[in-house]
Amino acid sequence: xxQYTRLTDRVAWVLxxxxxxxxxxxxxxxxxxxxxxxxxxxxxxxxxxxxxQLEKLNSITRARAQVQNTLGLFKASPEVRKYRGTxxxxxxxxxxxxxxxxxxxxxxxxxxxxxxxxxxxxxxxLKSYETIKITRAINLKKSEIGFKGEMHFKEIDKxxxxxxxALLGTLIExxxxxxFKGLGVLRxxxxxxxxxxxxxxxxxxxxxxxxxxxxxxxxxxxxLQFRKDTEEESKDKLSMMEIELQLRHASTSIFNGNVYxxxxxxxxxxxxxxxxxxxxxxxxxxxxxxxxxxxxxxxDLFADKFLGAFGLVFKDEKFDxxxxxVSFS
Numbered sequence: 001x002x003q004y005t006r007l008t009d010r011v012a013w014v015l016x017x018x019x020x021x022x023x024x025x026x027x028x029x030x031x032x033x034x035x036x037x038x039x040x041x042x043x044x045x046x047x048x049x050x051x052x053q054l055e056k057l058n059s060i061t062r063a064r065a066q067v068q069n070t071l072g073l074f075k076a077s078p079e080v081r082k083y084r085g086t087x088x089x090x091x092x093x094x095x096x097x098x099x100x101x102x103x104x105x106x107x108x109x110x111x112x113x114x115x116x117x118x119x120x121x122x123x124x125x126l127k128s129y130e131t132i133k134i135t136r137a138i139n140l141k142k143s144e145i146g147f148k149g150e151m152h153f154k155e156i157d158k159x160x161x162x163x164x165x166a167l168l169g170t171l172i173e174x175x176x177x178x179x180f181k182g183l184g185v186l187r188x189x190x191x192x193x194x195x196x197x198x199x200x201x202x203x204x205x206x207x208x209x210x211x212x213x214x215x216x217x218x219x220x221x222x223x224l225q226f227r228k229d230t231e232e233e234s235k236d237k238l239s240m241m242e243i244e245l246q247l248r249h250a251s252t253s254i255f256n257g258n259v260y261x262x263x264x265x266x267x268x269x270x271x272x273x274x275x276x277x278x279x280x281x282x283x284x285x286x287x288x289x290x291x292x293x294x295x296x297x298x299x300d301l302f303a304d305k306f307l308g309a310f311g312l313v314f315k316d317e318k319f320d321x322x323x324x325x326v327s328f329s
Contacts, residue, residue, distance in 0.1 A: 007055070010036050011063040015074035022068070023080040029060045082271075101260065103128040103223045104212070106205065107278040109269075110197055110229075111286035112184065118193065119289070120200040121182035121282025123274060124208060126218040128225075130177045131274060138273040141170040150269060151276040153283030153299065161298040164280075165305060171277060172309050179217070180310055181208040182285045198239055201228065202246045209259060220258035227267040229275050236266035280306065 014021050014031050021028035033041040033054055040053050068075050075081070108122040125131050141147075147163050156164050183204040190196050205226060212218040226243065230236055244264035251259040269275040284303035291300065 007059060008063045008066055011060060012067045012071075012073060015064065015067055019074075022074050022076045025057060025061045025064060028064055029055070029057050032060060101221045101223050102126070102218070103225055103262070104209065104218065104259075105131055105274075106208075106224070106226045107267075107272070107274045108201055108204070108226065108228045109275065109278040109282045110200075111279075111282045112187065112290060113193060115286060115290040116187060117184040117286065117289045118187045118190065118196060118200070119182060119184040119282055119286045120197060120204055121180065121278060121285055122204060122208070123278045123281060124179045124181060124212070124218075125177060125274070126179065126212065127177040130174075134171070134174050134178070134277075135273050137170050137174045138167060138277075141167055151273070151280060153280050153287070153302070156299050156302050158298050161302060164302055168280075168302070168306060168309065175310070179208075179212070180281050180312060181205075181211075182282060182312075183207070184285070184289060194235065194239070198242050198246075201226075201243055202250075205247065206250055206254065209255065220255060221260070222258070223260045223262040225263040226261075227263065227265055227272075227275065229279065230266045230268045240264050240266055285312070 010032060011028065014028055014035060018027070018031050021031050030041075034043060037054055040050050046054070067073050105125040105128055106122050107125075108120060110118075110120050112119040125134070138151075145163050145166050147160075147167065151164070151167060181204050183200050185196065185200065187193070205224075209220075209222075209224075213220050224247065226247070228236070228240070228243075231239075244261060247259075247264065248261050251257060251261055267275055269279060280302075284306045287299055287303040288307060294300070
């Protein structure tokens with residue numbers, strides 16, 4: 001086993017040769033010990049003086065997450081992946097073991113396909129470990145108030161508005177390292193909604209990077225992780241390919257290689273409270289732009305509370321290949 005010197009390589013070897021280890025970190029750990037630390041542990045009870053020499057469980061778990069989620073190898077069963085918690089937390093563990101710059105973690109969604117304005121919006125988490133903190137805080141609040149299922153703007157009504165406002169309060173309490181960006185365009189006259197959405201996502205990200213860097217809040221160099229809520233699998237693949245291509249080009253042509261494109265992918269909101277927050281944000285700005293008069297409807301109440309809580313304002317923007325846009329930040 002001498003050729004396997006890195007922890008990740010060794011864990012990958014265990015996962016490859018012992019399928020049972022893919023669903024259990026404890027199983028993976030004991031098999032790792034028997035295989036690569038057999039001089040210390042060969043089975044049975046662990047002598048107290050030997051335990052400090054053995055590879056720790058959290059290190060095994062991080063390496064396993066990197067192999068299964070980043071490399072996409074020797075994956076656990078769907079049931080176990082769900083049991084382990086959100087896939088977001090699993091992916092974040094894997095990504096954080098890489099030697100890298102600080103990360104822009106972006107969760108994006110769209111709204112307004114039938115409204116006056118076509119909108120994209122995004123939650124930016126500027127410290128990657130905060131993704132886990134925010135996710136846990138939201139899930140804890142859901143449990144406390146008896147909130148079932150996902151957070152979706154379209155589901156807000158008079159019966160649950162108090163719960164949604166409580167969840168918004170939790171987000172505000174954990175907002176020291178987050179920001180929101182939105183961009184929209186008049187839908188009338190658009191040749192292709194899908195093509196326009198790709199352009200809006202791209203310009204939203206580029207503008208957001210410039211804002212965060214120039215403000216000194218999240219200066220370059222940085223890694224970038226961009227995730228968009230899933231739509232249709234085939235459409236998502238094409239969309240992600242197009243956005244990733246544009247972002248990689250911008251990394252060099254606009255940011256002189258100081259933005260490293262780490263992740264560009266579609267993610268199911270059912271497993272990500274952070275993506276659900278993005279839905280609440282983009283739907284709030286869409287609701288605000290598309291309404292013609294003030295209203296006391298629960299959705300309007302929530303939208304106004306959301307935008308007001310984060311001091312979000314809009315201004316007119318112009319970008320290549322797009323008509324006049326409106327941005328929120």
